[in-house]
Structures are given as C-alpha cells and as structure tokens.
Amino acid sequence: MLSRRPRSTRRERMDDPIDHTSMLQLVGPDGTPAGDTDVGLSAGDLRALLRFMIRARRLDRECMLLQRQGELTVYPPFEGQEAAQVGSAFALGREDLAFPSFRELAAAVVRGVDVVEYLQYHRGTWHGGPYDPYASGFAPICVPVATQIVHAVGWALGVKLDGRSACSIAYFGDGSASEGDFHEAANLAAVFTAPVVFFCQNNGWAISVPPEEQYVAPIADRAAGYGFPGIRVDGNDVLAVYRVTNEAAERARSGGGPTLIEAMTYRIGPHSTADDASRYRDLEEVERWRTRDPIERYRRYLTDAGIADDAFVAACGAEAESWVAGIRAGLTTLGAPPASEVFDHVFTEPPATLARQRREALGDA
Amino acid sequence: MPEVTMVTALNTALGEALAEDPRVLVFGEDVGELGGVFRITEGLQRTFGRERVFNTPIAEAGIAGMCVGLAMAGWRPVAEMQFDGFSYPALDQIISHIAKYRERTRGRIPMPVTIRIPSFGGIRGKEHHGESPETYYVHTAGLRVVVPSSALDAYTLLHGANADPDPVIFLEPKSRYWSKEEGELTTDGPGIGVARTLREGVGCTVISYGAMIGRCLEAAERLDAEGIGCAVLDLRSLSPLDVDAIGRSVRSTGRAVVVHEAPLTLGMGAEIAARIVEEAFDHLEAPVKRVTGWDVPYPPASLEHGYLPSVERIVAAVREVVSY
Numbered sequence: 001m002l003s004r005r006p007r008s009t010r011r012e013r014m015d016d017p018i019d020h021t022s023m024l025q026l027v028g029p030d031g032t033p034a035g036d037t038d039v040g041l042s043a044g045d046l047r048a049l050l051r052f053m054i055r056a057r058r059l060d061r062e063c064m065l066l067q068r069q070g071e072l073t074v075y076p077p078f079e080g081q082e083a084a085q086v087g088s089a090f091a092l093g094r095e096d097l098a099f100p101s102f103r104e105l106a107a108a109v110v111r112g113v114d115v116v117e118y119l120q121y122h123r124g125t126w127h128g129g130p131y132d133p134y135a136s137g138f139a140p141i142c143v144p145v146a147t148q149i150v151h152a153v154g155w156a157l158g159v160k161l162d163g164r165s166a167c168s169i170a171y172f173g174d175g176s177a178s179e180g181d182f183h184e185a186a187n188l189a190a191v192f193t194a195p196v197v198f199f200c201q202n203n204g205w206a207i208s209v210p211p212e213e214q215y216v217a218p219i220a221d222r223a224a225g226y227g228f229p230g231i232r233v234d235g236n237d238v239l240a241v242y243r244v245t246n247e248a249a250e251r252a253r254s255g256g257g258p259t260l261i262e263a264m265t266y267r268i269g270p271h272s273t274a275d276d277a278s279r280y281r282d283l284e285e286v287e288r289w290r291t292r293d294p295i296e297r298y299r300r301y302l303t304d305a306g307i308a309d310d311a312f313v314a315a316c317g318a319e320a321e322s323w324v325a326g327i328r329a330g331l332t333t334l335g336a337p338p339a340s341e342v343f344d345h346v347f348t349e350p351p352a353t354l355a356r357q358r359r360e361a362l363g364d365a
Numbered sequence: 366m367p368e369v370t371m372v373t374a375l376n377t378a379l380g381e382a383l384a385e386d387p388r389v390l391v392f393g394e395d396v397g398e399l400g401g402v403f404r405i406t407e408g409l410q411r412t413f414g415r416e417r418v419f420n421t422p423i424a425e426a427g428i429a430g431m432c433v434g435l436a437m438a439g440w441r442p443v444a445e446m447q448f449d450g451f452s453y454p455a456l457d458q459i460i461s462h463i464a465k466y467r468e469r470t471r472g473r474i475p476m477p478v479t480i481r482i483p484s485f486g487g488i489r490g491k492e493h494h495g496e497s498p499e500t501y502y503v504h505t506a507g508l509r510v511v512v513p514s515s516a517l518d519a520y521t522l523l524h525g526a527n528a529d530p531d532p533v534i535f536l537e538p539k540s541r542y543w544s545k546e547e548g549e550l551t552t553d554g555p556g557i558g559v560a561r562t563l564r565e566g567v568g569c570t571v572i573s574y575g576a577m578i579g580r581c582l583e584a585a586e587r588l589d590a591e592g593i594g595c596a597v598l599d600l601r602s603l604s605p606l607d608v609d610a611i612g613r614s615v616r617s618t619g620r621a622v623v624v625h626e627a628p629l630t631l632g633m634g635a636e637i638a639a640r641i642v643e644e645a646f647d648h649l650e651a652p653v654k655r656v657t658g659w660d661v662p663y664p665p666a667s668l669e670h671g672y673l674p675s676v677e678r679i680v681a682a683v684r685e686v687v688s689y
Contacts, residue, residue, distance in 0.1 A: 097437075128469035139437070140470055144461045150427050151462070154434020154442075161390075161416055162438070180454070184427035191422055345468040346507050348475060348530040351558055351605030 014212035016204065016285065018264045022218070023232035026240040029292045031300025039243040047308050049090060049238050051316045053082040053295045056106035058320035059115065060269075062328060063105070063122070067273045071332050073124040076103045080236070080268035083294030084201045086110055087241030088169065088263070091249050092137065095166035099139045099152035103201075104171045111138040116330035125336055146172055146179035149198065153185045156194035156252070167195040167252035169245070175206025177219045186260065190226040195252035197245060198223075198260040201235060203267035204289075208280040220262035228258045235263030236294040239301075266292070366547040371513070374520035375405045375481075375537065377550060379443065382527040383413045386441060389527065391418045393428060393445030393481075402447055403483055403542055425451060429458035432478045433466060442478050443527060449484040449536075450493025456501065463532045464507035478532040479523075484512075485576055485626050487540030487673055489666035496663060497627035502534040503604045503636075509533045509557055510604040514578035516546040518561075521554035522601060529557060538576035560607035562614065566594035569683050570614040572637055573624040574600040577674055581624055584679035593687050603633055611637060612644030619650035620686045624674050629657040651689030654682045 026035040041049075060079050067075040078085065085106035092098060098111060108118050117131035121141050128140035139155075142148035152170035159166045176182060177200055189196050200219050204211065223230025229251075233244045241263055248259035266289040270277040277286075302308040343350065343358040350358070369377075382389045391406055391413075397420040400407030410418040421428050425446060432442040446452035459480065467475045486495030502510045511526055511533055513519035519537070526533035555561060563578065564585055571581045578599050585595040596614050600607065615621045621641050623634040634655035641653050656674040664672045 099434075126469075126471065127465070128471075130471055130473075133437075133470070133474065140466075140474070142462075144457065147430060147458060147461060150430025150458065151434040151437070153427070154431030154436075155438045156434070157431065158435045158438025158440050161440070168434070181426055181430060181457075184422075184424040185430070187422055188424060188427045188431065341471070345470075345472045347467070347509075348472075353605055353608055 013210065013285070015202070015264065018234075023234055023264055024240045024244060025234040025237050026243065027237050027297060027301045029236070029297055031297050031304060033301070035240070037239055037301070039239050039246070041242070043307050045090075046302060047312060049086055049242070050295070050298055050302055050308060050313070051319070052086045052090070052106070052110050053238065053298065054313075054316040055320045055323060056082050056086060056109050057295060058317070058324050059109065059327065060105065062324045063119070064269070064273065066328065066331065067122070072119065072122040074272050074274050075122050076272040077269035078103050078106055078267075080266045080289060080294070081201055081203055082106050083238035083298065084235035084241055084263040084265045087238040088199050088245040088261070091242050091245035092169060093166070093249075094137060095164065096249065097133070097137050097139060097155055097166070097168045099148040099155070099168055099170045100141060101145070101148060101171055101173065101176065102141050102143050103173070107171065108136075108138050111136050113138045115327050116334070119327070119331050120334065123331060123334060125334055146176040146181040148172070149176070149185040150181050150188070152196050153189045153192070153194050156189065156196040157192050160192070160195055165253045167197060167249050169197040169199050169249070171199050171201065173206060174200060174202040174204070174211060174214055174219060175209065178214055186222070186226045186258070189258040190228055193255065193257040195255070196258045197248040197252055198258060199245065200260065200262045201265055202262050203265050205267055205271065205277075205281065207271040207275065218262060220260055223260035228260065230260040230262070232262045232264060235265030236292050236297065238294060238298050265294075367549065368545045368547050369516045369550065370545055371516040371519045371537070371542050372404055374516040374550060375523055376407055376409070378520045378523040378527070379406060380409055380412065382443065382524070383409060383417055386527075388439060388441045389417070389443055390435060390440050391443050391445070392421050394421060394423055394447045396420060396445050401445060403539070405481070406445065425453075425455040426458050429455035429463060429480065432480070433458065433462050433476065436476050436478055437474060441527070444478070444480050446480060446482040448494050449482055449496035449498050452482050452498065455480075459502070459508070459534070460505050464505045467531065468507060475530050476532045477530050479526045479535055480532070481535045481537060483539045484536040485538045485540065486663055486669050487576055489669065490539075492663065492665065495669065497625070497658065499536055499603050499627060500632060503633065507532065508604060509602065510536065511557055511602050512536045512538065512575040513601065514538070514541065514575055514599050516544065517548045517550065518554060518601065520550045521552055522557065524552045525557045533557065536575070540576045541579070544579070555601070557602045558605040558607060560601055560610040561599045562596060562610070563599050564595065564597040566596040567618055568593040568595060568687055569620040569622060570596045570598055570618045571622050571624060571679065571683065572598045572600065572611060574603065574633070575626070577624045577626060580674060580676050581679060584676045584683065587676065587680055588683055593683060595683060606636070606640070608640050608644060611640055615641050615645040616648040619648050622654045622656060622679065622682045622686055624656045624679055626658050626673055628660045629655060630660050632657050651686045654686050656682045
C-alpha cells in the first residue's frame with residue numbers, strides 16, 4: 001500500500017523547475033531576452049499584449065471577490081496563466097474559432113467576448129455562457145474535460161470541407177490530455193489534416209494531481225506519435241506563446257494540419273473557489289512560481305526595450321479598474337432568467353409531453 | 366409493387382438526403398468503399414465523393430464529438446455507429462453535448478445531427494452485437510429516439526430524422542435489415558413522434574416498436590383465431606412518445622401488453638405502463654403486462670431465442686390480460 005507522504009517532505013516534482021533547454025523561451029523570467037524576440041508584432045500590438053494581461057488578472061481577482069461575496073457560484077481562477085491564454089488568443093484571426101474548457105476567461109477577453117455574458121455561466125444564470133460564440137470566435141464554455149478538443153476537430157474539418165482559410169484552437173489542460181477524447185481528437189485531426197491547434201496549458205496541477213501522477217513523458221512529445229509537430233513552450237512567456245501559436249495557426253490555415261503546443265505554466269490559485277490547494281501543495285512552490293510571473297516579466301521586457309513606459313503600465317492598470325467596475329455593475333444587477341427558459345430551448349418544437357410538464361411547472365405562462 | 370428491404374430503403378434515404386441537401390455528410394467506421402458492415406451506405410461514397418461520405422478512424426466518441434463541431438460549422442452530420450455495443454464510448458459526447466447544446470446556448474446553436482445505430486438482437490451475433498440501448502437515449506432530454514419496424518417506415522423515418530432541426534438517435538433493428546416489404550417509398554407517412562396503429566382490435570392493445578412488431582402482428586393473427594382482437598400500436602418514436610395514441614388505444618380496449626427486446630427493469634415498458642395509468646386508469650380492465658427481454662446481459666447466439674419475446678409469450682400475455 002502506498003503511504004501518504006507528509007507534506008513537509010518535498011516531493012520529487014516533475015517539470016518543476018521546467019528544463020528551460022527543452023522548451024521555447026524568448027524572454028527569461030527576469031525580463032531579459034532569451035531568444036529572438038522579434039515575433040512580427042507592431043509596438044502597438046506588443047503593448048496590447050501587456051494591456052490584455054493586466055486587464056485579465058484584474059478581472060480574475062475581481063471574480064474571486066465576486067465569488068466570495070456571493071455574486072458568482074463556483075469560479076475557476078486562471079492567475080498565472082495570463083501569458084499562455086493572451087499570447088495564444090492574440091494569434092487568432094476573426095475567422096478562427098476557439099474551443100475553451102472552463103478556465104479560459106483571459107483568452108475570452110482577448111477574443112472580445114462580452115464578459116458579463118460570459119460570467120453568467122459562473123453566476124449560475126445560464127449554462128454555456130449566452131455570449132455569441134460566432135461573433136466573438138469563442139465557443140461555449142465546456143466543462144466535461146477534453147470533450148471540447150473533439151468539437152474543435154469537427155469544426156476544423158467542417159471549415160476545411162468548405163475551403164475556408166480558418167483554424168480552430170482547442171484549449172485544455174495537462175489533466176485533460178489523459179482523457180481518451182484527447183487521443184481520439186489528435187488522431188482524427190491528423191487523419192483528416194484538420195486545421196486545428198491543440199493548446200495544452202500545463203499548469204502543474206489537475207485539481208490535486210501533479211504531473212508525475214498524470215503522465216511520464218512531455219505531453220508535447222505525443223504529437224510525434226500522431227504524426228504532426230509538437231512543441232513545448234514557456235507558457236509564462238507571452239511572446240514565445242504568441243510565436244508558436246501564430247506559426248501553428250498559419251500552418252493549419254494553409255493546409256498543414258494540426259500542431260500540439262504544450263505551454264508550461266502554473267495555476268497560482270486553487271482549482272476553483274471550492275478547492276483548498278493547501279491540502280496538496282506547499283506555499284513555497286506557489287511563491288517560486290510567482291517569481292516567474294508572466295506579467296511582471298513582460299512588463300520589464302517592454303520597458304527595458306523602450307516599447308512601453310511606466311505611464312503606459314499605470315494607464316493599463318487604471319483602465320482595467322474602470323473596466324472591471326463596469327463588469328461588476330453589469331453582473332450584479334443580473335437576475336435569474338424566467339423559469340420558462342428551462343423548457344423553452346430543449347427542442348426547436350417542444351413535444352407535447354414536455355409542453356405538458358411546462359404547463360404543470362408554470363401554469364399557462 | 367416494388368419490393369424493398371430495410372437496407373435498400375435506408376440506403377435510398379441516405380442517398381436522397383445527400384443529393385437534396387449539400388450540407389449533409391455521411392461518415393463512420395467502414396461507411397466508405399465497403400458501404401458499412403451492413404451495406405447501408407453502399408455506393409454512396411462513389412456517388413457523392415470522399416468529402417461527403419467518408420470513413421473515420423475507430424473512435425466513437427470522436428465521431429459523436431465531431432458531429433458537434435461539424436454542426437457548428439453549418440454541416441448536417443449523419444453519422445453511423447457500427448454496432449449498438451460499440452456505441453457506448455460516444456455516450457458522453459451525445460449526452461453531455463449533442464443533447465444539450467441547443468438548450469445550453471439558448472437555442473443559438475442547434476444540433477441537427479442524426480446518429481444511426483444498428484441495434485437489437487436476433488441475428489445470432491456475438492456479445493456486444495445485440496444490445497437494446499434505447500432507454501439511455503430516451504432518458505436524455507434533448508434527443509429524439511426513433512426505431513423503425515419496417516423497410517418502408519425506415520425510409521420515411523430516416524428522411525424525417527435528416528430533416529429534423531434537433532438531434533435524432535436512429536436505432537435500426539438489425540434483424541429486420543433484410544426483410545422484404547412491398548410498397549412505394551414515400552416521405553408522406555407520419556412524422557417523428559407519431560405512433561401508428563398497424564392493426565385494429567377491441568380486445569387488447571399490444572404496444573411495441575422495432576423488430577418485435579413483426580412478432581406482435583403474428584401473435585395478433587393467432588389470437589384472432591381464438592376470437593381475441595388485438596390492436597397493434599407501432600410506437601416508431603420512443604422520444605417523443607405518442608402518449609395520446611397510447612392513451613386513445615388503451616381507453617378503447619381496456620387492456621395493454623407492452624413488448625420490447627430490452628430488459629424489463631426501467632425499459633420502455635415501465636414508462637408506457639406508467640403513462641397508461643395516467644391516461645387510461647379508469648378504462649383499465651386488467652393490469653398492464655410487459656413481455657420483454659430478461660434482466661440479464663444479452664445472451665449468446667444459441668440462447669437468444671429464449672431471451673427475445675417470442676410469439677408464444679406475447680400470445681400468453683394477451684390471453685392472461687384478457688382473461689383477468
């Protein structure tokens with residue numbers, strides 16, 4: 001029988017620290033260039049990446065507060081993963097469609113999703129998020145772990161059959177990569193040369209299960225087995241994430257098929273507001289990852305390179321404050337939808353048996 | 366009159382769907398050059414090309430999951446699961462997504478998807494080739510579940526399924542694939558959700574669907590000779606269930622026997638019996654009787670005759686109900 005190791009004894013942690021030689025990194029944790037930082041973005045776009053990350057973190061922290069104040073039900077925070085989500089979503093075009101799991105709010109912000117509508121999911125006023133997935137290029141939130149990866153392949157195949165130049169991106173985590181749906185999706189995409197980018201945010205924890213209990217070889221290495229490129233990237237390096245995602249998306253759109261990206265990052269917060277991460281990990285580990293913070297790293301890089309100054313950073317913070325205040329105001333005034341909604345969308349034409357139940361529940365409303 | 370088998374009828378309906386609607390895609394395991402293990406898709410790939418009719422890797426969850434993405438991209442997936450017993454890996458995608466997508470997006474993203482599953486027993490198949498999975502799907506809100514009992518009706522119902530704006534699980538009774546029927550293929554028949562009275566009678570209503578309809582009709586013939594007139598109601602659609610037709614018939618006969626291959630417990634018979642109590646309690650002359658498969662895994666070929674409701678069991682059940 002396996003004995004439970006006391007938490008005070010530091011475990012052998014796989015991928016912590018990550019072997020930096022085995023993944024693409026353009027900007028080191030201290031903000032100094034570690035590779036060719038010219039990723040083909042204008043100075044304005046480079047600043048936009050920082051603005052999005054600052055916004056996203058401010059929003060994430062507000063959502064934690066909103067949950068504690070009873071305005072949201074359970075909320076899954078993404079703090080620490082801003083670069084992975086912002087860098088990847090920034091590489092998408094208007095015609096592309098992202099298939100998120102449930103922790104991709106930062107990517108949703110970049111895609112222009114209506115955040116109040118998105119947060120209705122976590123407020124418990126509707127499933128899926130009632131935002132328009134096509135207008136924003138962001139599919140409904142998907143909770144059952146890895147199922148959305150197959151949807152992304154189906155959509156990509158559909159786009160290919162239409163002869164359109166677009167790609168999908170499937171967001172999932174290191175835990176999801178253990179699901180059968182991941183493997184089926186990867187093989188299907190390879191066989192159909194589907195224009196899809198598999199974007200794995202390896203954030204170190206699948207709720208309480210660490211990498212060494214989840215997989216043995218790097219997740220990115222699996223791509224070789226399916227017959228398409230795979231790459232590990234520093235998920236806290238927004239420029240590196242942008243570059244690999246942009247290349248993968250370009251390849252997909254031009255008929256080159258799928259790519260698997262494994263972005264090495266870290267979930268600073270708990271799995272969700274219902275989780276107590278102190279039961280399975282040391283604070284010391286979290287603090288170590290804070291020193292690799294994606295926002296501070298990129299801020300230093302931009303200011304050192306003279307692309308942004310302190311005034312810009314301050315303006316981003318101020319703008320995020322007022323933006324988040326507007327979201328809070330919009331969200332907290334939202335009530336439950338009419339009770340009839342639970343009946344009204346199940347079928348295009350509700351069958352008589354369901355119409356009868358509707359009358360029983362609601363009268364003739 | 367032309368003679369058709371259910372295989373031909375289904376094949377024709379698929380070909381017409383592909384021809385009439387350029388957004389229809391037919392895919393699944395072996396559906397390409399081979400035409401599927403039951404030949405339902407025979408010749409379709411040659412006629413419509415490898416982009417509209419294509420093989421997939423052996424990945425049932427993947428097939429069902431791709432239906433979601435393809436539907437989102439504006440296609441109309443008509444997918445084939447190779448066998449009932451191999452369709453279970455797809456349940457997660459069907460239950461969690463295909464059935465719920467319309468509702469969870471407030472109607473913004475419908476799922477016009479048909480999933481065909483060769484189902485039920487009676488073909489001396491190996492294990493996992495004789496399953497009756499209907500209850501899993503009927504219990505899932507958001508799905509329509511259809512079971513044809515004859516070649517001509519299979520044609521009508523498959524056209525109905527492929528034109529439905531919502532997802533349809535189309536369960537094909539394998540044992541009826543090769544039965545011949547005379548008549549013209551037509552889409553004018555009753556749609557999904559409507560039961561058909563195949564035989565009028567005043568002594569007892571026999572309610573069934575799929576391959577068991579043939580046995581019910583045979584039992585009714587035998588009982589006729591004894592002076593017991595049976596109405597035979599072919600449900601055709603298990604979700605939605607034509608509760609009105611069930612109620613109407615049982616109110617007129619006062620007696621009901623429900624027949625299905627699926628195991629007894631929580632099979633369709635349980636739901637139908639409950640509906641009869643709600644719809645026709647005051648008219649009942651006897652308790653509702655169920656003739657079903659046993660609560661056991663589907664048996665090996667040499668024993669399946671003892672599992673499937675036999676004509677004798679149906680006859681005995683009707684006699685019991687009538688003499689109550």
